[in-house]
Amino acid sequence: MRYRLRNRPTIVCCLTFLMILGLAGSVWADSVILQVVPPVVEISAFYHGREVTITGSLPAGYQAVAEVMGPVGQEHLMRKGRRGPLWMNVGEVTVSGAPSLYMVLSSAADLLTEASPWGFQSLKKNITLTGVPENEMGKFLGQFLELKKSEELYAVLPGGLKLTPAGNDRLEVTGTFRLPANVKPEKYKVCLTAIRDGQAVEQQCVPLAVQMIGFPALLMSLAYEHALLYGILAVVIAIFTGFIMGYLFKGGGGH
Secondary structure, three states: OOOOOOOHHHHHHHHHHHHHHHHHHHHHHOOOEEEEEOOEEEEOOOOOOEEEEEEEEEEOOOEEEEEEEOOEEEEEEEEEEEEOOEEEEEEEEEEEEEEOOEEEEEOOHHHOOOOOOOOHHHHHHHOEEEOOOHHHHHHHHHHHHHHHHHOOOEEEEOOOEEEEEEEOOEEEEEEEEEEOOOOOOOEEEEEEEEEEOOEEEEEEEEEEEEEEOHHHHHHHHHHHHOHHHHHHHHHHHHHHHHHHHHHHOOOOOOO
16 A cells, blocks of 8 residues: 655645754854853962953954953942041942943944943943932942952953954954953853944853862852851961061061
8 A cells, every 4th residue: 555645845845944944043053153261260379360362253244242241249339428628438339230340342443432232331221329319320330430440340442352364254253351360259251242234143152160279269168158267267367477477577676
C-alpha cells in the first residue's frame, strides 16, 4: 500500500521558511561579537588597579559604543551649606539609581554628546536625589558625577574604541579601560552596541567579575561573618603597628 504525501508544496515552503529564519537568526546573533580580557579581575594585597581589554567585531559601516556598568544601588552623602561664616554639614543626600561603576567608550567623539542616549546624559535620567532643594537638583547631580569621576569610578572616553577592517565586511573592535584601585568586588557588565545613523541597532553584553583573593578576601570574610574576631584582630594589628613605629622612631623627638 502506498501513501501519498498531501500538501507537499506547503510543507516544503514551511521547511524552507524555517531554514531561512534559522540562518537569519544565526547571522543576526553573530553580527556583534564581544569579549573582555580578563573576564575575572582578582583583587589581591598588591592590587592597584587593572587594565581590561575589549575585543570584538561588528558589520562594516557601523560605529560602536561600549559601556561598563556596575550594579545600581543607593548612596548616602552629606550636603554642605553655609551657616554664617562657616561651612558645615546641613543635611543628608540620598542618591538612588546610580551604578557603582560606569565607563563609556566610543569609536567616534561625536557619539558622546549631550543628546546621546548613552553616557552621562543617560545616567542623569535614571538618578534621583533626595534631600536636595528642587532648584539645586542640577547642580548637585553635576557635583555627584564629578565626584565619581575624581574617584575614577565614572569615565567618558570618546575615541576609546578603535575600528579596523577585518575582512568579510566586518570591523574589528578594540579598546581598553582601567578598573581603579577602589573598585568594589561585584559582578559587572560590559556591553558593545553597534551604531548606525546615531541609533543603536544591536547590542551584545558579557559579564565581568571582580573578586577578592588572599588576605583581602580573608579580612572581608572576617568582617562580615566573624565581626568580633575581626574587631579583636584590628585592635591587635593597631597595637602591634604602634609598637613597631615607636621602636623605629624611639628617641626621635626626645632631645
